[in-house]
Amino acid sequence: xxxxxxxxxxxxxxxxxxxxxxxxxxxxxxxxxxxxxxxxxxxxxxxxxxxxxxxxxxxxxxxxxxxxxxxxxxxxxxxxxxxxxxxxxxxxxxxxxxxxxxxxxxxxxxxxxxxxxxxxxxxxxxxxxxxxxxxxxxxxxxxxxxxxxxxxxxxxxxxxxxxxxxxxxxxxxxxxxxxxxxxxxxxxxxxxxxxxxxxxxxxxxxxxxxxxxxxxxxxxxxxxxxxxxxxxxxxxxxxxxxxxxxxxxxxxxxxxxxxxxxxxxxxxxxxxxxxxxxxxxxxxxxxxxxxxxxxxxxxxxxxxxxxxxxxxxxxxxxxxxxxxxxxxxxxxxxxxxxxxxxxxxxxxxxxxxxxxxxxxxxxxxxxxxxxxxxxxxxxxxxxxxxxxxxxxxxxxxxxxxxxxxxxxxxxxxxxxxxxxxxxxxxxxx
Amino acid sequence: xxxxxxxxxxxxxxxxxxxxxxxxxxxxxxxxxxxxxxxxxxxxxxxxxxxxxxxxxxxx
Numbered sequence: 112x113x114x115x116x117x118x119x120x121x122x123x124x125x126x127x128x129x130x131x132x133x134x135x136x137x138x139x140x141x142x143x144x145x146x147x148x149x150x151x152x153x154x155x156x157x158x159x160x161x162x163x164x165x166x167x168x169x170x171x172x173x174x175x176x177x178x179x180x181x182x183x184x185x186x187x188x189x190x191x192x193x194x195x196x197x198x199x200x201x202x203x204x205x206x207x208x209x210x211x212x213x214x215x216x217x218x219x220x221x222x223x224x225x226x227x228x229x230x231x232x233x234x235x236x237x238x239x240x241x242x243x244x245x246x247x248x249x250x251x252x253x254x255x256x257x258x259x260x261x262x263x264x265x266x267x268x269x270x271x272x273x274x275x276x277x278x279x280x281x282x283x284x285x286x287x288x289x290x291x292x293x294x295x296x297x298x299x300x301x302x303x304x305x306x307x308x309x310x311x312x313x314x315x316x317x318x319x320x321x322x323x324x325x326x327x328x329x330x331x332x333x334x335x336x337x338x339x340x341x342x343x344x345x346x347x348x349x350x351x352x353x354x355x356x357x358x359x360x361x362x363x364x365x366x367x368x369x370x371x372x373x374x375x376x377x378x379x380x381x382x383x384x385x386x387x388x389x390x391x392x393x394x395x396x397x398x399x400x401x402x403x404x405x406x407x408x409x410x411x412x413x414x415x416x417x418x419x420x421x422x423x424x425x426x427x428x429x430x431x432x433x434x435x436x437x438x439x440x441x442x443x444x445x446x447x448x449x450x451x452x453x454x455x456x457x458x459x460x461x462x463x464x465x466x467x468x469x470x471x472x473x474x475x476x477x478x479x480x481x482x483x484x485x486x487x488x489x490x491x492x493x494x495x496x497x498x499x500x501x502x503x504x505x506x507x508x509x510x511x512x513x514x515x516x517x518x519x520x521x522x523x524x525x526x527x528x529x530x531x532x533x534x535x536x537x538x539x540x
Numbered sequence: 541x542x543x544x545x546x547x548x549x550x551x552x553x554x555x556x557x558x559x560x561x562x563x564x565x566x567x568x569x570x571x572x573x574x575x576x577x578x579x580x581x582x583x584x585x586x587x588x589x590x591x592x593x594x595x596x597x598x599x600x
Contacts, residue, residue, distance in 0.1 A: 193561040280560050308542075308591045444592050474566055480573040481556050487580045488553025492546045 137344025152517025182269020300456025378405025
């Protein structure tokens, strides 16, 4: 968990590199899920936006973000409190200068973070579907990659103050987050909440009378295929994260992979059952949300729990997720088309907590609670403030006419499915 | 209301930092950390409540 971790052998270096080359499948899967859960008139904007966001995040992280996320160039920016040194930012080279001559472990750490930030910025993109303008989405990706993610990554993964809670304050081994449940998913999920708050609901979503209007995703195949693709990426992320951040031995990787799969499977089963009981038939989009919630939970737990514990944590995530999606829409009037707030933020927080409960170390639960308090107490207000300021400069929301004709025609001038009739808002109250 | 809730949340974070520094003993530390999370949950609840729009309101 720290820069004093043992050096990688060539075999482990090659193994982590191969895993990280598979990890982008989680990004592809999430892009497909986001697109499928949105409406057909915004499908091309969603996919192009995904590529643009990932590109912007990668560029900004390479130019600035990696400097602050760094954990290998000395202690970084620090301050002293209670007789201990607290590292709050890295002091790595700007624009990745000298990257080629760094050790294998350092290079792989940067590559992991590079992929992680790309995944994190895609999470709010799905929540703003059908009304969030692409330029604003790209700007938020750049801000997250340059000003928020690097600090959270440094605190969590390298020599940051959360990672060193164990050494400094006897709290287990410090904050545990091998697969990025906090630095990626909770950050992305809380960003999604900020976007939904600032952009507001889609027109017609919450009519003056009656229940909220159902606006189902336009392509269940994209969504469910995306879930399958995401599994491969998640297996790679969790395994690579265990080797890089938890100092796991390669012999532990089969358990990590099994835990990841078990967590997702248990979560899907729970969501399948609960939607079958509540609606009479299983709901495809909620089951996809349940599957993803299980994967997100495994991001925190896969490297530190037993297979049966992974099953239990996943099952609980799968039970809670569909109920939370429904609660947020019906009781709180949050229009979150991809369910990212429930799937990524809530399940990520649950996974971090469960890792503390099940980890067999004294003080680990306290470290996890500190991490959760940091994500909720600092990251959400900070992200909201940054997005609120950005909305003043680059308005998040498309105008009413743009939303009515669809984001494809409004922003790209052409639709994703030109041969098909696009339904207008007339059908909505 | 919107912003009051979000301003309360960092207070919960500073309570968590206080728990780390002031309580080396695990039991009161966990208790204090749970209190900090309760403060954050309260702030989140207020922020959520403040962001709820009247039904039927149209945004441009």
